[in-house]
Amino acid sequence: MQQFQSHRFSCAPMMDWSDRHCRSLHRVLSRRMLLYSEMVTSGAVLNGDREKLLGFDDGQHPVALQLGGSDPADLAAAAKIGEDFGYDEINLNVGCPSDRVQSGRFGACLMREPALVADCMAAMAAAVSVPVTVKCRIGVDDQDPEQSLFELVDLSAKAGVSTFVVHARKAWLKGLSPKENRDVPPLDYRLVHRLKAQRPDLTIIINGGVPDLDVSLAQLELVDGVMLGRAAYHEPGLLGQVDRRVFGEGRDIDAFEAVELYKPYMAKQLATGVHLAAMSRHMLGLFHGLPGARAWRRILTVEGVGPDAGLNVVDRAAAAVRQAMDAREARFAERIAS
8 A cells, every 4th residue: 555645635824723722633633644833923933932832732743833934044043943842844934915924024925035935945944854845825916927936946946945835826915805815816726737747856735725635636646745724624524534535544533533532632731721612613613514513513612612611511512413413314214114
């Protein structure tokens, strides 16, 4: 059986979503996929509460730290701190289009400064022994994507980068919100496929608009990896099939088993004072499409927000799903019998 590397499938960094609790949930669903942190600026790493910003449970490996910044020395220092915290990869964000990110001269606006990106990557690579990677767009504003993407990739490759995660959309820095930039600019998967075909020695991972594992597997015929973002967050249950379908090993983890596997982590966090809602909010879509999914979400959101809410809330929510599924099976059996 062919063995694949973790870069073949990954969960995207998403601000306010892919926090340490979310990553621990996703990890119980797949042992092999690569998880990404939220983007953390190099300045925050250097001057902020590092344990709060960078700390994570050891069970999350493999996990990558995504940095934002544009100063090579600061990024190199932040990358080394990330490596010391145990991250398996350091990634530079060259794709976020928000105004706040632009004002700090990082994110997607760096697509206009590929030489600076290459300098940043060279400094980061020299500072750490773990892989350094780039997550980028295909271009911004009026750039020609065929030129902007290839120029950024080629200059960064000369600086020692071999893995690129490409969100297959332009980013419009003026006139579109960050949310609109995830949906409005058209996807150009073919350009990313050409990048891989013309740079076969590089690892090219595609991102943007991938809705499920069927599309992911089709993309893996043309590129080296797929990064799934909002689909994985809103329907995390689909990640339970990743190890079997993408990596060719293991067995599926269903939503009920995922809950049980996640509970020890939640119990440990509750004991340190973390509120249940900080963790349960990432579970709301776990039973997406199943009977009782609405009851699951309602119980977690209504009963899980209290300061003393505990695992009993999760158990009640799971029991409501089981009850709804049993009721559906009973109705189906009645129809067959009649």
